[in-house]
Amino acid sequence: MKHKKNRISLNLKHRLVANGVKVIDESVTLRRVFEKHGGICQGCQDPTVLGIHPQVPKSATIEHIIPISMGGEHTWENVTLLCYECNRLQNEKIQKQEAQRTKTKSLRLLGYEITIQWRAA
């Protein structure tokens, strides 16, 4: 019998730290998130597959409910199980929302053309 991993991989930890995640609960592993949800994708309700190539459509992935890029934490409260497909769709949706929130305005000030860009809250 294979020994179950009880902590997140060093690889994932490095990636989270590199992305500026402040709170990392090391007990939140893909395997445990998978088991918590019975392997069911919380997006499309299809069964996901653990331990296959991560970019196969029904591959199990950890989804951060508040995205890491928006200050989300790697904790039980902030993770759910999504298949790769749903995860990708979710990411596209977030990127689209981000893009929509970025406003650009050009104005002429004292003869200079100034372009300002800001994010609407």
Ligand SMILES: [Zn+2]
């Ligand atoms: Zn799904």
